[in-house]
Amino acid sequence: MTNLPDPTDSSSSHRYISNAGEDIREMLATIGVDSIDRLFDTIPDAVKLKGLLDIPGPWSEIESRRWFRGLAARNKTTADHASFLGGGAYAHYQPAIIDQLLLRAEFLTAYTPYQPEVSQGTLQSIFEYQTHQCLLTGLDVANASLYDGSTALCEAVLLAERLTKGKKKVVLAKSIHPHYIDTVRTYIQNLGLEIVEVGWGADGRLDLDALRAATADAFAIAVQSPNFLGVVEDYDAIVGATEGLTRISVIAEATSLGVLAPPGQHGFDICVGEGQAWGIPPQFGGPYVGFMVVREALKRHMPGRLVGETVDVDGKRAYVLTLATREQHIRRGKATSNICTNQALIALAANMYLSLLGKEGLREVGLQCLQKAAYLRAKLREIQSIELPFAGPVYNEFVVRTPFPAETILADLEHEKILGGIPLGTFYDGHANDFLVAVTELNTREQIDQYVAALSAAISRERR
Amino acid sequence: MTNLPDPTDSSSSHRYISNAGEDIREMLATIGVDSIDRLFDTIPDAVKLKGLLDIPGPWSEIESRRWFRGLAARNKTTADHASFLGGGAYAHYQPAIIDQLLLRAEFLTAYTPYQPEVSQGTLQSIFEYQTHQCLLTGLDVANASLYDGSTALCEAVLLAERLTKGKKKVVLAKSIHPHYIDTVRTYIQNLGLEIVEVGWGADGRLDLDALRAATADAFAIAVQSPNFLGVVEDYDAIVGATEGLTRISVIAEATSLGVLAPPGQHGFDICVGEGQAWGIPPQFGGPYVGFMVVREALKRHMPGRLVGETVDVDGKRAYVLTLATREQHIRRGKATSNICTNQALIALAANMYLSLLGKEGLREVGLQCLQKAAYLRAKLREIQSIELPFAGPVYNEFVVRTPFPAETILADLEHEKILGGIPLGTFYDGHANDFLVAVTELNTREQIDQYVAALSAAISRERR
Amino acid sequence: MTAITEPEVAQHAAQKSAMEPLIFERSKKGRRGYQLPDLDVPEQPLDDLLPAALRREEIQDEVEVSEVDVMRHFTRLSKLNVSIDAGLYPLGSCTMKHNPRINEEIARTPGFAWSHPLQAEHQVQGNLELLWHLEQTLKEIFGLPRVTLQPVAGAHGELTGILMVHKALAKTGNARKYILIPDSAHGTNPASAAFAGYQIKELKSNSRGTVDLSTLEAAVTEDVAALMITVPNTLGVFESEIKAMADILHAKGAYLYCDGANLNSFVGIARPGDMGIDVIHSNLHKTFSTPHGGGGPGAGPVGVSESLVPFLPTPTIERREDGTFYCDFSHPDSIGRMRAFHGNFNVLVRALTYMRSMGPTGLRRIAQIAVLNANYIRARLRKTYHLPYDAPSLHEVVFSDKLQTPKDVHTLDIAKRLMDYGFHPPTIYFPLIVSGALMIEPTESEPKEELDAFCDAMIAIARETEERPELVRSAPHTTPVRRLDEARAARQPILRWTKK
């Protein structure tokens, strides 16, 4: 170990670690040992490293900025391209105050509010967040957050299964985000459950006949709306076909709740989803925020944390983590979920977003998405050889079909600095020429017109 | 006025103005008038606008981001070029925590700490900032900040003049930043003062013979070191030649204080300067922070705010604005300066920078600048037809001379994504082929080597 | 349960923060708060680069602390401040309004933040265009033909303006001697006028707090260069005769300078240029929301009437036919440069962002609601506090402590007691024409419920003054430190830390 640095030497000091030479010597004296090494005597020499790890660093901030910015510059992103990408991650407007508020140490560097007297800020915000979820989904009880949309669906399926011990079959619409379905498959692999997928009809909506055929013996049905094809499902029709099942609605584009019918008012028992669209940057897939809202009767089955209102000894209103007997730290192997750390900071961002946009803004975002997508669809319909294969109503996303492989067309668009869509063939067989296109309030008419022109040019080019 | 919007209509609501329709009606009722217009009755109709101002907006954040980022993208900057620009504004390392701390509302959105009981954060920080200035300059009393380096020099000249009523001549080294000299000229134009400029010798240092000739009847002498040519002045020699004058040292590159002799220990009475180099981004010239540090005896002549230590009624140590009788709000027409709002937030950033870098870091920044500039100078000396016209010692900046107009050479470098220097001919006649080059710890050896190669190529190109 | 209200118990938490030592007192040998990349060029002997006589020894007593220490220190210090984002900060004359965060974001765009002030013009066209647009916008707001963006604060703008007046008059052969300034003016006005080379003649206010035309007429001699007046004045009262004042001055060849600190009260409602004003500065950190930063930075652009245009500081920013922009130094009569480089550029970026966010309707609404809010406070408190000047006021209202002094409770006490209620006090003891002034400016940002809470607190303090005056006199009780010994600070000044 002679090559290893002496921790009391000032060249060993590191900016993130306060105690250095003078401190260390004083502290060792109090402890009564003569070196830090002595404190590690319980680790057998046989497993101790003889030297330093073989990794880069320590780097200064200057070096980190150079290297990481260099990497970031190798990505092509919404920051320098017109983007029409959706598929469960959307570029929406992020109000400037949100990120600056998130950087406040009191939010950023606190942890789970186990001690309510010094965590009312976090607790009250979660309580507000829970309320927003209820108002938006038309359901009664929301939790503090789950990891993301995909794992929220897993938790919903497991919750539903707990309600109806015995049945082992869950029906999933095939048009749920394929990553979500994959994740459910992973989660339940050892639990003796069976997944039945139900496909879509010609209009892109859930195939109701196939659904009816699949429900026997099932304990739950989950559908996504707008679904992965962008099509808005008919909740009432689905409810009519799924008597007796626990109904789970999945929301992958959260801003759609500003204009679409709330699942809780249309016969659904559980709504889970991904809150990223509420002004969280796409950031390559995470951190996002999964939400779950359920009917009153299911609240004691809820996974994850819940914040409730109470009073302090002076009678002052206050907030606290509650119904903890559902959770792993109390129930251990029998908890409603294994989740502990969740996505609190992103839920806080969502609370800020929902509060700023408010009643009017949430509706206006939804309407702008709807109108802009409709404008693009109308323009695309004018182009010969472009097809919009699914006729069902859409919100802000839809499938486009050309006579050429999606990847080829999208590469052409990329040359025009347009991220033009997501190839559907990656997810479904037989859709090699299809791609998903999403439009949000951030896409200007100019961008949309350029998109149409570029797409039209790309098709002409390929035709030659 | 019928076209003007009705303030109680919800379409008039603005996100920055809380009170809207419902509030307005309630408040008007309390006041007892029937419209907001009534509250403006004291403004004669003749001067009231009949319509709205003819300016753009209101814009959403989305539109502002687009337009302003568009403008920013039209600048070529240190963000995407290798920069060797100095001349009173330097690109140094800015530790990441500083900017995030500055965004804390408690620092950003408070004002001058008139009420010490609720402003101890600002007050203590200023007290610390004052201390740093004293330690760095070797003088006794520093103020809370002045606008910038140029106006700090104006204030120093005026302070010196107050000390020696009667004399009207101030000697300024011609090698002080030309903008600073210009500003002094503007400030004193009606005060009956005379400026005598003293030039430099062959080595770029103050011409001591000329200086001796100029000091008769003068009340003060000001020199900058490193001067605008980058050359480090010999304080002791200047002191020897300026008996009886108030001596003002000007610092335009504040990091130089990490390695250069402190003026207070070499016979100077006042040190003023520009603190931008302490990690403040160049941001096209401002906001920066001017500093002034003086000998103990001059403290009651100090312009600007001063924070002092005291105790509260419980005997607890605390800080407060003090010696206010020097200032405009008390002394009005007879104040030591007209300054009120200063550059507090930038002084706070400087305090953070100086604290983080600390004893070791301030020295290391200085040494790296010194070594890197020396490395570049050595490389340049190897190139035929490049001349470094001034032989005096330098810190991190110096003059380069080629056989071609500086603008031509610099345009060539710009093609290589190098901001290669500042043409000296803009400031001094007879220097058309000269430019100023600055190097900091942010310039890598690779950048420096590329600079040398690009410069050498540019000269060859021009020669053809 | 008596134990728990004992002060030594109740104040632990507050004390922890309040006892934050100086950063110098946190220093400990060997700690480090930074890292630089290793030197990547061959190191040369120092003596070869810089003679020892020109170098310094180590910076004695400078700190050695970690990044953690610094983060803790400044986070804790910040907690000792109150701020606009946490609540009403009704400093009269300071226009403590909401500081939008989009302005901070835009100012940090690398293309702005990392542009250098001495770059060639073609490299900074974005900046120049921005400055040009800001000038156009301020011209329209002022109703004046040109605006300089160089001044970095209100006082700096005042000096700029009066220097222009001086130069213009000097050009006619007589720079004259005096600047007239009402007794209600801010201290920077006389100070700036003096620095510009003038003597001050003070004008007495009338019973409305404004200046009588007759007073003005009598004062405007051939020796008077200008009247420097704040509109509306520091009582918030508009000078309804402003146009007539301009006429009087102009008839005598003198100028009308407007201190635009109170522009927030009439922006978008009326324009200085239309009032006959020749020069006005605007504190962008007031009306245009750039953050006050604990005392700055700000910006103080100055607009001028046609006759003063030749005297503007250089450079001006101009647009060419081809749409490019440049700095124009060709103004032979210019007063010169007011500061190095381009003023507080990144404050200007914030201000223009704000102007765009507001637009014409929003700017007008600022004035409307700012005036509504101030008048609401006035209406709610006028029965409880003495209103020394009864004239209708715009965006601020000035009370006095006259009704409280019989109980030996003074403005300072009321201000300190407000802190216990969670509010920053108003501006106090200014304007000087009001004895014991409490100058309250809520701005348009404040919601009604915050104004109500403030008025409730003021009323409660008035009640306390009657019932328990000692409680008010000894306030504040809940702040990190209590009332300070300010006399001691001035008598034996300790202006820096020194190692014990």
Add this chain to the structure above:
Amino acid sequence: MTAITEPEVAQHAAQKSAMEPLIFERSKKGRRGYQLPDLDVPEQPLDDLLPAALRREEIQDEVEVSEVDVMRHFTRLSKLNVSIDAGLYPLGSCTMKHNPRINEEIARTPGFAWSHPLQAEHQVQGNLELLWHLEQTLKEIFGLPRVTLQPVAGAHGELTGILMVHKALAKTGNARKYILIPDSAHGTNPASAAFAGYQIKELKSNSRGTVDLSTLEAAVTEDVAALMITVPNTLGVFESEIKAMADILHAKGAYLYCDGANLNSFVGIARPGDMGIDVIHSNLHKTFSTPHGGGGPGAGPVGVSESLVPFLPTPTIERREDGTFYCDFSHPDSIGRMRAFHGNFNVLVRALTYMRSMGPTGLRRIAQIAVLNANYIRARLRKTYHLPYDAPSLHEVVFSDKLQTPKDVHTLDIAKRLMDYGFHPPTIYFPLIVSGALMIEPTESEPKEELDAFCDAMIAIARETEERPELVRSAPHTTPVRRLDEARAARQPILRWTKK
């Protein structure tokens, strides 16, 4: 001066913040907190786009507030929280260390923040390269051949790890039935094991708090899939026999899972792979400094030994010969996908930034100083508080309330009283094997003076327990709210605001 210590006076300031209403209660008709650009495409009748039956009415009871209202609200809420940047936050097992701000800055680089998770690989080479480097770095830290970055928290990592164990065993024909978990384990361990399809067998700790080899040997039947053990355990005590444990398990075809929550105590000193560990997750929000965010987000990468590599979640990130990177889905035995997209990518960015900032020397120093700091607290408090397990501990120390219970003062009271001294309490009542546990983890970030202040407070509380126990029992006294009625919250749950 008695008046001024009365509680109703002293608490105004605190109350103002503590009484912050819900954002819903700030709502007022007509207020607005946002603006969008005007719709720039021709507006079509809604019914043509979406049948009314699929649309919603207005979102009833959603808020109408201004940006100012929102800024005020969240700024005030924030002030009700304590945080790491303001002081020691010694939650045991949570590794509440300094969160460097450079990590936040880097994560916000537009190229990262605005990259989309379903972009073509050639468009996101920067991201893929970053993930690849992070895996290399974690491999070296773990001493294991592969690491998956998909799990977004420790518990998620546990589930991932146990699912891999299950699949690997299932491949041999018998997935087995049990996971062994010591009684000192964190609740997520049994919960994750259950979700992975296993039953739990609890192992009793010995008097050192560790697991005896004989206990293990007796428990490892052919039905046991794995031992899930925390190293060092939740008392901070290292399992010195870890290698022998691995041998016992491996001999029976079972796996050794390590809960790496406590990696901070030995990072750079020893490597899990060298101890015979087959699977380990690391909470990047603990050892690698990504901020806890009031409860998340985090990340929980999982490293595995050679035999488990085929079962890793898909996709894995791979480097081609030409230096480009791609997602590899060709793992037929993979357990599948643990989450949509690429996990908490922007948490991973922060963690890699931190690893680079620390480097090999810095990582080692983390463990050294974290252990030094914990042992310093142990040394200073061991005379005052009962140490239920006396074995040498590493980065945390667990005391109990045994010496205080005779005065009817319990761990909860001590925790609450610490708040009055300005400290966040330690983790309490965990691990379960200690009655009245006080689990203190200071991390390497804390300066000695902060540790001393904490120890002084703990000692003062012990003294108060003797002299004025009621003071401790009724704490906290200085927080925005005092002790809560938690039972009421659970009995009549109010889990959302409803309009009155």
